[in-house]
Structure formats: structure tokens, C-alpha cells
């Protein structure tokens with residue numbers, strides 16, 4: 001048993017309270033490797049932002065959970081070295097799909113876990129989520145639950161179509177389970193292909209796809225039912241078209257990749273939405289930078305010479321999200 005407090009990590013409770021009251025959102029960035037983690041810590045330390053390091057089941061399989069825990073512990077020390085005296089870093093399990101997985105993360109030093117029972121019948125989702133909450137709260141680990149289904153593909157999480165969260169269920173769900181935050185479905189989607197072209201309109205000037213707007217009416221109804229309760233948005237990458245263009249013009253093939261416009265996320269961050277998940281944008285920044293190096297310098301074979309530029313590009317992207325989209329810069333408690 002490793003307690004996250006011994007690793008210098010924090011849970012989400014206090015930062016979510018401040019985020020809701022202050023009208024901003026905490027960034028939740030996924031990481032699978034050292035360069036991503038470095039970029040996240042550089043960006044969040046430099047901007048003095050709290051940050052949630054997300055680990056998916058796929059990341060645990062890819063990078064090994066023991067190594068990931070020590071990387072998160074190292075991240076706390078690294079943030080201090082970068083001049084951030086009191087960093088607020090959460091180590092969070094993204095899309096936990098069983099009690100056993102969530103328990104193992106709590107026991108391994110995670111400070112927050114998500115139990116995603118959204119694909120189960122309602123009563124089973126309630127029962128599973130309540131069981132995880134009961135265990136996690138013994139160790140002061142915070143828990144995120146989910147109601148409603150997001151479309152798209154993220155590691156092992158995939159669904160053909162989305163189902164908006166039913167606002168009439170949220171009071172019953174949160175009171176029966178005791179979750180600390182709730183992920184809802186209002187039209188965001190996992191992956192770099194968030195919408196099919198037929199769901200979008202096309203900008204006549206640029207020919208680019210314009211996605212359908214998020215269902216803010218559903219969010220508003222949820223906020224009326226649960227005043228001041230922390231809400232989470234998954235699948236909130238913007239899929240920056242400049243990265244898609246760099247990838248496509250340097251041998252890649254990402255036709256019609258499209259994400260959530262940043263002005264919609266900015267609006268969400270000002271509401272009770274206090275955690276916004278961004279994964280695909282980091283993958284795109286990384287891939288665009290690597291493809292550019294390979295196209296310009298075909299003789300390059302030192303991974304530092306292409307992972308380094310990838311890291312720089314990710315730092316730029318993360319800082320942009322923190323400062324210009326989520327508004328979490330300069331929001332550390334001390």
C-alpha cells in the first residue's frame with residue numbers, strides 16, 4: 001500500500017471547489033511517456049496551474065503501473081525544481097472499468113480514480129460506483145463517475161453513438177454513490193475524429209468541417225439539479241487544424257479530423273465544469289513535430305532530435321490550453 005500523500009500528490013477536492021467558484025477548469029492531460037510528462041509539468045509549473053495527470057488502462061499496459069507511479073512522484077519533485085514551490089498534481093485513473101482496477105490504483109498511490117460504469121444498466125452503474133467510492137474514500141482518494149455515453153474511440157473505450165446525460169438521473173446518482181465529480185455527455189467525443197462529416201457543416205471559405213455545437217441546455221439542467229457540483233468533460237480536444245495540416249503534408253493521413261471548438265470549451269470552463277480532458281491534441285502535437293523532423297531531415301536517427309521538438313510543441317499546446325482555454329494559470333492555492 002502506497003498512499004498518494006507520501007508521493008506529494010493531492011486529490012481533486014480543493015482544486016475543484018476553487019475552480020467552480022472562480023469560473024475556470026483544471027486541465028486533465030493524459031500521459032504515456034517521459035516527454036509528455038515533462039511537457040505537462042513544464043507547462044503547468046511555468047503557468048502556476050494545478051494539473052491532473054491522467055493514466056488510462058492502455059497507458060498502464062503500455063508504460064507499466066509501477067513506473068508510472070514513480071514518474072508521477074518524480075513529476076512533483078521536478079515541478080519544485082522548476083520553481084513551483086507548492087505544486088498541485090493529481091494522479092488520476094482515466095476510465096477505470098472495474099472495482100479491482102480502481103482498488104489497485106488506490107493501493108498504488110493514485111490520488112483520484114474514475115469508475116466508468118456508463119455502459120452498464122443504470123442500477124449496476126450505481127452499485128459499482130458506490131463500491132469504488134466506499135473503498136477510495138477510506139484513503140481520501142476522490143472518485144469521478146459517469147452518466148451518459150460519449151461517442152468515439154479512446155484506448156479501449158469505444159462507442160458508436162453518444163447518449164446525452166439524462167438530467168433527471170443526476171441527483172439520484174450522485175446521492176446514492178457519493179461520487180466527488182460527475183462526467184457527463186453533452187456532445188463531446190473521444191479521439192481525433194469526433195464527428196462524422198455528415199454531422200457537420202462545411203465552412204464555405206476554408207472547406208473545413210464545422211462540428212455541431214455542444215448541448216449546453218443539458219449542462220444547464222444538470223447545474224440546476226446539482227448546484228455547485230463538480231462536472232467533468234471528456235473528449236475535449238480541439239484537434240488543431242494546423243497540426244492536422246502538418247501531419248497530412250508530411251506523409252500522414254488524417255482526413256476530416258475534427259474536434260471541439262475552443263470557444264465552446266472556454267464557455268464550459270466558466271460553468272460548473274471544473275475538469276476538462278485533453279489527450280488527442282497532445283498526440284497530434286507530438287506526431288506533427290516528429291513528422292516535420294523526419295520530412296526535413298531524413299538522415300536523423302537520434303530520438304532526442306525528434307522527441308525533443310515534439311516535447312517543445314506539446315509544452316506550447318499545453319500552455320495555450322491552460323492560459324487561453326481553461327483559465328487555470330496562477331490558480332495554485334499558495
Ligand SMILES: [Zn+2]
Pocket residue numbers: 095154190234235277
Ligand atoms: Zn474519456
